Amino acid sequence: GQGVEDWQRPWFARYTAAVYVVSGFLVYIGSGTYSETNKIGLYAVFFLHNNRMADNRNEAPLIINGYTVLQVKTSERSHANHHLFIKEHVATHQCIEWPQGRTLIVYNVSPYYKEDNMRVLLQGCGDILRVYIQAKPSSAPVKKSSFSINASKKSAQVAYIVFKKASGVKNACKLAYDQIRLMSDDKTVILSGLRAYMEDYNNILDVSRLEKEAEAYMAAYYKRKDESDKRDKEQAGLPDEDGFIKVTRHGKNKGTRRTEETQKKGHDHIQKRNVKNELKDFYTFQFRETKR
Incomplete structure (x- = not known):
């Protein structure tokens, strides 16, 4: 990995550990003492340990x-x-x-x-x-x-x-x-x-190509809209699977658009109907208010 010293690299650790193991074996044969052999063995273990840590570091995800x-x-x-x-x-x-x-x-x-x-x-x-x-x-x-x-x-x-x-x-x-x-x-x-x-x-915008793409998009939009309107007209007045008739803008049973003008007309109609059906001077409190 980046920033790893040579002595920490896996190949170097394996090579060094092998050298120390062989050297320790030769020292043990030549001198017959354990002190030098133990020192060399510790060096071998140290490098093998660093080798294992380097391997784990290189293989582990963060x-x-x-x-x-x-x-x-x-x-x-x-x-x-x-x-x-x-x-x-x-x-x-x-x-x-x-x-x-x-x-x-x-x-x-x-x-x-x-x-x-x-x-x-x-x-x-x-x-x-x-x-x-x-x-x-x-x-x-x-x-x-x-x-x-x-x-x-x-x-x-x-x-x-x-x-x-x-x-x-x-x-x-x-x-x-x-x-x-x-x-x-x-x-x-x-x-x-x-x-x-x-x-x-x-890749700067080409105005002519942009206009062509916009025209193609709008043409596709109007085509889908015409097909939808045509399909609604054909299905106008026909009951569905449950026997209900869908109210659309087309056909005999077309609905009214919910515009601000139509809503105002509806409110005016309700107010006139309430005034027409209201009973004047029917209750005592109404009679007293008219006499004031």
């Missing part, structure tokens, strides 16, 4: 509040580490795209990481079916548009990774903290710095 912490680097040449926080995605409302038990959620994802970079990160854990990267956590995948007014704003993201088997999530959550993982390889490069700014410049 878990904070249920999240497994990973150290990652953009490439082999990078000297800066970045931390990711992963755990199994558990939601109250299950989503088809994010199946329970096979979905891993990753926090603090760099805005420069793409779907392929997440696959490189978790290669070896299991087969990955889908990768979703979005700005904030949600109960379902956020549908992305090819045009975004916030594309220039760079901030940490969240990723949802769907494995083929549940073992992929478990293997990912057991990854060791001291094992620094790479986010890129020869085939998957991370665009950052000047290259990232050049890509952002090339």
Whole structure:
């Protein structure tokens, strides 16, 4: 791991312990005394103990509040580490795209990481079916548009990774903290710095394309609306399975829209009806009030 001295490394500890054991055996044969042999044996035990601690440190995951912490680097040449926080995605409302038990959620994802970079990160854990990267956590995948007014704003993201088997999530959550993982390889490069700014410049909104996408969206909306109105007209006046007739805006039994004007008319009608049905001078107190 990073920051470990040579004498703490597993290979060095094994090699040194073996040397001390052999030396101790030779000293014991040559001198026949136990003092020197015991000293050499203690050195061997010390290095073996450090070897075991180094092995445990390299293999143990770091878990904070249920999240497994990973150290990652953009490439082999990078000297800066970045931390990711992963755990199994558990939601109250299950989503088809994010199946329970096979979905891993990753926090603090760099805005420069793409779907392929997440696959490189978790290669070896299991087969990955889908990768979703979005700005904030949600109960379902956020549908992305090819045009975004916030594309220039760079901030940490969240990723949802769907494995083929549940073992992929478990293997990912057991990854060791001291094992620094790479986010890129020869085939998957991370665009950052000047290259990232050049890509952002090339992705500036095209007004004509934006207008076409807006027109296509509105055309699809009106098409769905016309189909819904047509379906309501065809079903107007027809009873359902329970024998009830649905009141719609179409057909013979169409209802009245609840607008402010119709509500005012309804209130006026109720007031007139109450005045008409009210009995005047019927009670004694009413007669006394009219005489005043």
